[in-house]
Amino acid sequence: MGDPHRVGIVGLGVISRAYLDTLANHPAVSIVALADLDALRSASVAAAIPGAESMSVERLLARPDVQTVLNLTIPAAHAEISLGAIEAGRNVYVEKPLAVTFPDGRSIIERALTAGVHVGCAPDTVLGTGTQTARAAIDGGLIGRPLSATAVMVTPGHERWHPHPDFYYAPGGGPLLDMGPYYISALIHLLGPVRAVVGAASRLRAERVIGSGPRNGQRIPARVDTHVTGVLEHANGALSTITTSFDGVATTAAPIEVQGETGTLAVPDPNTFDGDVRVFPLGGTGWRVLAPRAGYVGGSRGIGLIDLVSADGRRSPRAGGDVALHVLETMTSLLTSVAEGRRIELTTAVQRPAPVPLTPVDDWKGSHAYGR
Missing domain, CATH: 3.40.50.720 (NAD(P)-binding Rossmann-like Domain)
Known part of the structure; x- marks a missing residue:
């Protein structure tokens, strides 16, 4: 070892x-x-x-x-x-x-x-059984050719629980740069890279009130847009619509949903490692849950670093810098689109990371044999 x-x-x-x-x-x-x-x-x-x-x-x-x-x-x-x-x-x-x-x-x-x-x-959550099982289903043709996807994250704001939330509302923060990496990384694993984006955004209020910790009740300025939405054009022709918000209360929307020619997949929260992947086939009468078929079982934060270490030059890290740079350009291009009111073409391209085979928890926690 x-x-x-x-x-x-x-x-x-x-x-x-x-x-x-x-x-x-x-x-x-x-x-x-x-x-x-x-x-x-x-x-x-x-x-x-x-x-x-x-x-x-x-x-x-x-x-x-x-x-x-x-x-x-x-x-x-x-x-x-x-x-x-x-x-x-x-x-x-x-x-x-x-x-x-x-x-x-x-x-x-x-x-x-x-x-x-x-x-x-990060995020390495997309290496868990949730996103990876959905990817395996798409790659296996379960929903036919993927046509579109939606990604939705709605919360009332991190100041409700974080004792020092200032950086969430300063330049470099906001719901897209904070939470967008989970959703966009998942969309890249599922549908591949993004070639262009169009965005829109708003800001509900100019201040936020800290809700916990020693600064409870203190007001801080919101210096960035707190509701960002956009359309991502994937290189394979699929269109994803993303919404990230610190202004809403709740949503009934699936965190990610992928629509294909012969079915629709409901994908669990990409901020978590597992969760049920559900499919509604063309001509079906309801949703059914897919058994986990790929991903690190019982994954937890830090597994992306373990995956990097285990790669050992034999393959690219699955939570690698190339994907992170593409995600970053996707997000910053959305914000540029908001500011300039136009469609932005990306300058980076990336290969979908290697899929994660179904890897029992004892394997990735206990030896160097994981991460094939």
């Missing part, structure tokens, strides 16, 4: 807990270094992980035994930390989005290519 892959983590905010639950005891990786703006928080987390050491970001990036930097900072810092890691010769796995601007994202990918290091990026 070889020695565990050595990982340093930068950023220990809310999302880090989910990654640590997956990675801290995984035999394929060893968390050796931790860094956070809050040194006390970093030290506290390090104390609970055998062999891990708390340190500054600069020291972590320079540490020679760190092979991959897991970048869990806020989106505005993604590019700075990722580029610093790449310049130090480290692989990078970054929380979504890859960066907050397309030029920054492109710089990450181009510099990594020059440096000969790998880039991975």
